[in-house]
Amino acid sequence: MKEVQLRIPATIANIVCGFDVLGFAVNEPYDEITLRISDRPGIRIHHTDGYGLPEDPALNVAGVSLQAFIKELGTDTGFDLEIHKNIKPGSGLGSSAASAMGAVAAANIALGNPFNHSRLLYFAMQGEKVAGGVAHMDNVAPCLLGGVTVIQSTDPPDAISIPAPELQVTIVHPQIEVKTSDSRKIIKKEVPLKSAITQWSNVASLVAGFCTSNYQLISKSLHDVIFEPTRSMLIPGFAEVKAKSLAAGALGGGIAGAGPSMFMFSTELETAQRVEKEMQSVYEKLGVEYKTYITTLKKTPLI
Amino acid sequence: MKEVQLRIPATIANIVCGFDVLGFAVNEPYDEITLRISDRPGIRIHHTDGYGLPEDPALNVAGVSLQAFIKELGTDTGFDLEIHKNIKPGSGLGSSAASAMGAVAAANIALGNPFNHSRLLYFAMQGEKVAGGVAHMDNVAPCLLGGVTVIQSTDPPDAISIPAPELQVTIVHPQIEVKTSDSRKIIKKEVPLKSAITQWSNVASLVAGFCTSNYQLISKSLHDVIFEPTRSMLIPGFAEVKAKSLAAGALGGGIAGAGPSMFMFSTELETAQRVEKEMQSVYEKLGVEYKTYITTLKKTPLI
Numbered sequence: 001m002k003e004v005q006l007r008i009p010a011t012i013a014n015i016v017c018g019f020d021v022l023g024f025a026v027n028e029p030y031d032e033i034t035l036r037i038s039d040r041p042g043i044r045i046h047h048t049d050g051y052g053l054p055e056d057p058a059l060n061v062a063g064v065s066l067q068a069f070i071k072e073l074g075t076d077t078g079f080d081l082e083i084h085k086n087i088k089p090g091s092g093l094g095s096s097a098a099s100a101m102g103a104v105a106a107a108n109i110a111l112g113n114p115f116n117h118s119r120l121l122y123f124a125m126q127g128e129k130v131a132g133g134v135a136h137m138d139n140v141a142p143c144l145l146g147g148v149t150v151i152q153s154t155d156p157p158d159a160i161s162i163p164a165p166e167l168q169v170t171i172v173h174p175q176i177e178v179k180t181s182d183s184r185k186i187i188k189k190e191v192p193l194k195s196a197i198t199q200w201s202n203v204a205s206l207v208a209g210f211c212t213s214n215y216q217l218i219s220k221s222l223h224d225v226i227f228e229p230t231r232s233m234l235i236p237g238f239a240e241v242k243a244k245s246l247a248a249g250a251l252g253g254g255i256a257g258a259g260p261s262m263f264m265f266s267t268e269l270e271t272a273q274r275v276e277k278e279m280q281s282v283y284e285k286l287g288v289e290y291k292t293y294i295t296t297l298k299k300t301p302l303i
Numbered sequence: 304m305k306e307v308q309l310r311i312p313a314t315i316a317n318i319v320c321g322f323d324v325l326g327f328a329v330n331e332p333y334d335e336i337t338l339r340i341s342d343r344p345g346i347r348i349h350h351t352d353g354y355g356l357p358e359d360p361a362l363n364v365a366g367v368s369l370q371a372f373i374k375e376l377g378t379d380t381g382f383d384l385e386i387h388k389n390i391k392p393g394s395g396l397g398s399s400a401a402s403a404m405g406a407v408a409a410a411n412i413a414l415g416n417p418f419n420h421s422r423l424l425y426f427a428m429q430g431e432k433v434a435g436g437v438a439h440m441d442n443v444a445p446c447l448l449g450g451v452t453v454i455q456s457t458d459p460p461d462a463i464s465i466p467a468p469e470l471q472v473t474i475v476h477p478q479i480e481v482k483t484s485d486s487r488k489i490i491k492k493e494v495p496l497k498s499a500i501t502q503w504s505n506v507a508s509l510v511a512g513f514c515t516s517n518y519q520l521i522s523k524s525l526h527d528v529i530f531e532p533t534r535s536m537l538i539p540g541f542a543e544v545k546a547k548s549l550a551a552g553a554l555g556g557g558i559a560g561a562g563p564s565m566f567m568f569s570t571e572l573e574t575a576q577r578v579e580k581e582m583q584s585v586y587e588k589l590g591v592e593y594k595t596y597i598t599t600l601k602k603t604p605l606i
Contacts, residue, residue: 021504152508152523160520162511190493196529200503201324204510205455208465211514217463220455226499 003036004110008102009146009298010087011094012169013138013257016222017202021151023094023142025298026169029086031098033062035106038078043067049085053099061096062103065127069104072123073114079107088291091173092261097139100127105144105303113303120144121157132258134184139257146301148210165213167297168272170250172241172279173261175289178234183258186230195225215251215267222252222265235260237282244278269294306339307413311405312449312601313390314397315472316441316560319525320505324454326397326445328601329472332389334401336365338409341381346370352388356402364399365406368430372407375426376417382410391594394476395559400442403430408447408606416606423447424460435561437487442560449604451513468516470600471575473553475544475582476564478592481537486561489533498528518554518570525555525568538563540585547581572597 008031015022038044043057043066057063066079081103087095101124108115115123121144125135141149141159152158191199202221209217232238232255245253245264249271253264262279266272272294283290311334318325341347346360346369360366369382384406390398404427411418418426424447428438444452444462455461494502505524512520535541535558548556548567552574556567565582569575575597586593 018503018507020500021507150507150511151504152520153504158523160508160511160517163515187496189496191496191499193490193492193494196494196499196502197323199499200321200506201454201456203503203507204321204324204453205463207507207510208453208463208514211511212466214463217455220461 002110003034004106005032005034006102006106006302007032008098008105008302009143011097011139011142012092012263013094013136014255015148015206016224016228016252016254017199017206019224019227020136020138021203022148022206023138024148024164025142025146026171026295027298028293028295029093031087031102032084033102033106034082035103035110036080037110038080041076041078043070043079043081045081045083047083047085049083051085051089053085053089059130060099061127061131062099064130065100065104065123066107068123068126069107069115072119073111077111088173090177092178092256092259093171093173094139094143094257096128096131097124097143100124101140101143101302103127109303117144118157121159125154125157132184144302147297147299150207161301162207162211163213164210164297164299165215168266168269169295169297170245170264170266170272170275170279171256171261171293171295172276172283173291174235174237174283175291176236176260178258178260183231183234187227191226198225218265219251222254224254228254231255231259235262236288237286238262240282241279244282245275248274248278250275305413306337307409308335308337309405309409309605310335311401311408311605312446314400314442314445315395315566316397316439317558318451318509319527319531319555319557320502320509322527322530323439323441324506325451325509326441327451327467328445328449329474329598330601331596331598332396334390334405335387336405336409337385338406338413339383340413341383343381344379346373346382346384348384348386350386350388352386354388354392356388356392362433363402364430364434365402367433368403368407368426369410371426371429372410372418375422376414380414391476393480395481395562395564396474396476397442397446397560399431399434400427400446403427404443404446404605406430412606420447421460424462428457428460435487447605450600450602453510464604465510465514466516467513467600467602468518471569471572472598472600473548473567473569473575473578473582474559474564474596474598475579475586476594477538477540477586478594479539479563481561481563486534486537490530494529501528521568522554525557527557531557534558534562538565539591540589541565543585544582547585548578551577551581553578
């Protein structure tokens with residue numbers, strides 16, 4: 001296959017209590033990429049979006065991921081990659097993961113699937129390292145596997161997509177900048193044992209809630225006692241969005257990845273729409289530009 | 304109903320990585336209790352085993368649990384309780400939880416089920432406080448609910464039994480004393496964030512492994528990077544039992560609760576029997592008295 005076109009989903013890491021471990025994919029927004037195999041060695045990247053991302057492969061997350069892919073392949077295959085991003089960089093919606101994972105997934109399809117999921121995750125993580133300073137896996141895993149994912153280990157990369165019920169997802173992206181690297185800096189290196197136990201109690205219950213389609217258990221488990229109290233301070237309107245969304249009937253939610261976007265789960269579309277209205281009213285009042293999405297859990301794998 | 308007889312299962316808390324949160328019930332060993340409603344107010348406890356436990360209700364975990372039950376009931380109902388323990392106190396196999404939960408479960412049946420599971424867990428936790436200094440829930444929850452349990456919250460008590468596949472369980476109880484209160488003392492009050500993340504990654508994967516009957520995932524997730532490294536030092540032969548059990552084909556396992564018992568999961572009875580032989584050989588060589596059990600996950604609730 002000489003040309004591959006793919007839609008790459010936005011993803012939301014952590015799912016409130018599962019820092020660095022849980023994540024999920026959504027049906028919107030998504031990036032669009034076209035990858036062509038070329039007789040000319042090397043990687044050429046062209047962005048058709050307006051985000052001004054670097055097109056030098058050594059500085060571009062998709063480029064770095066493809067370089068890792070090519071290195072392990074051991075050939076001098078050339079790639080022309082056209083990327084149209086709809087997932088805004090720095091939104092907390094897995095924009096860099098989409099670029100990284102999209103590129104290697106498309107390359108893998110184009111070359112007849114030489115690599116398994118674990119290796120594809122590894123390549124994409126090399127791109128994530130360029131974007132966030134850490135080769136984290138909690139966006140690339142749901143981007144590739146779909147649904148709700150649990151990371152079992154990062155070395156070697158090992159993640160699974162677990163059963164999950166239908167979920168409506170309302171997202172608000174206040175148009176402020178919170179860099180993942182900054183958001184990681186404010187995290188303490190030690191946590192009180194008591195908080196850690198509360199956290200893995202919620203993680204265990206949340207995973208059980210997804211696996212058994214128990215909405216009530218999902219709702220009760222969406223609490224983060226370690227990161228949200230500090231990270232949420234970087235996001236204007238966070239507390240109000242959360243309180244009003246829950247009052248409007250959302251199951252729960254919180255910061256999307258490192259923020260500044262926030263997400264809320266609901267069981268019904270009507271609830272998700274009420275939640276969107278509450279989110280809009282908060283940022284209208286604060287005078288902060290924002291964008292909202294109503295979408296659903298994307299359950300299918302990328303490849 | 305004037306008289307209730309119950310078999311109360313042994314339970315194993317933590318399941319390696321889920322400290323204070325996960326637990327499971329087994330079919331053997333079990334305690335046997337007989338509870339009779341009496342016209343004479345007060346609680347009278349008689350032990351037919353040889354463990355020399357206190358029979359004063361204020362000092363006995365079953366007695367304290369029943370007192371909490373009676374207090375909330377608001378009547379002066381009297382109980383005669385006969386306990387025959389097969390679960391040795393201080394074994395790490397939920398002996399105190401069996402006494403506590405057994406007594407209140409029997410009382411609830413005898414009186415026509417005035418209380419729900421959450422309240423019964425609360426009463427039994429009052430008994431656990433007498434035994435271990437902490438009102439922990441990770442033995443009483445599987446004792447009552449059966450199967451593999453996840454604690455969602457302790458106040459109010461809220462736990463669920465999650466789906467789980469058939470599992471063989473081999474247990475060895477080296478006849479040394481490790482008090483739960485001592486075993487808790489050596490735990491640090493702060494944990495490195497990195498270890499906490501590894502722990503909740505394993506907890507998430509283990510719960511997903513149980514819920515989806517994925518033995519490989521269960522096996523990969525049975526690791527404890529926080530407590531086992533220190534707690535296992537209190538148990539002679541721990542490292543050897545673990546290594547030889549895994550080599551014999553066990554899925555994984557570790558310390559039962561606060562120890563000194565250890566457990567290993569296997570998929571097949573033959574493997575569980577090979578694991579038992581390895582455990583026996585370790586303690587024969589060390590010259591430590593021991594007792595072994597081969598049993599299975601008890602999937603039914605107590606009431």
